[in-house]
Amino acid sequence: MAIILGIESSCDETSASICIDGEIQSNIIANQTVHEKFGGVVPELASRAHQQNIIPTVSEAIRVAKIQKNDIEAIAFTRGPGLLGSLLVGTSFAKAFALARNIPLIEVNHMQGHILAHFIEDPKPKFPFLCLTVSGGHTQIVLVKDYFEMELVGQTIDDAAGEAFDKTAKILGLPYPGGPLIDKLAKDGTPRFDFPEPQIKDFDFSFSGLKTSILYFVQKNTTLNPNFLKENMNDICASVQDRIISILLKKLKLAAHQLQITDVAIAGGVSANSGLRHALTALAEKEHWKVFIPKFEYCTDNAAMIAVAGYYKFLNQEFVSQEITPLARWSVNY
CATH class of the missing domain: 3.30.420.40 (ATPase, nucleotide binding domain)
Structure with missing residues (x-):
């Protein structure tokens, strides 16, 4: 034992x-x-x-x-x-x-x-599988060949997805930790504001430009209307979350296609985001993937x-x- x-x-x-x-x-x-x-x-x-x-x-x-x-x-x-x-x-x-x-x-x-949190409970992925690891400090796509044989195939070239959530929350005046609050508010909002998607080659990510665009968007609209954030908070959160998720899943889909992998997983703090979990599940149905998402804890x-x-x-x-x-x-x- x-x-x-x-x-x-x-x-x-x-x-x-x-x-x-x-x-x-x-x-x-x-x-x-x-x-x-x-x-x-x-x-x-x-x-x-x-x-x-x-x-x-x-x-x-x-x-x-x-x-x-x-x-x-x-x-x-x-x-x-x-x-x-x-x-x-x-x-x-x-x-x-x-x-x-x-x-x-x-x-x-x-x-x-x-x-390896995916091996705590059933169902467990089979090797090889792709894992999108997203947290406050890291955003990576990892090809997992065995328990400790892994290949990093894509990563952020600047900021992590979790940092983008938290910095956006700070810009919006939300208390720390802001990422879960954005997820909560987004459920009652509509992603009607368009934020740019970075054009990064291969399977890599970038979130610094997105953070800057959100800052300028807030500064411009609050100058025109001091109540802009209060009147549109849910929709802003939904729009930001929708763009971050689309960036993540677009690269994950590209990697899965090129590497011909159909077992796909997510891990890290941002994998607790309900929008990401739902979007990945929906994408998996379209792509005929087996998807693995850990329990929140x-x-x-x-x-x-x-x-x-x-x-x-x-x-x-x-x-x-x-x-x-x-x-x-x-x-x-x-």
């Missing part, structure tokens, strides 16, 4: 999970509300909150899984990418726990963890995906030494 403790602390969620023989038994997430008044994550405050949360979060994960800490056979942790201070807390805890228990350490790349940052990734590495005896250090920027050689 393989009992793995997973630790995720890459940004502003402290999470711990217990995985037994590939099955998740607990997935505890401690959110941080301290960042709301600042309109974004403050790295120093995030790392301090991780220090406060990590021990009770791990203890709760062990309790819910109905095991004892002495039962744990290995500890998997997010080494990167992410905020250095936040990663340092999780890495330090993992190293100390492993040293005290004399058990192996397993490093996990955060983005690979998001992709496995879309945002969570330790279950780290524990599952750790389980597959455990089977291959892929361990690291106590000399390991976190990496704020870590591009896996897909």
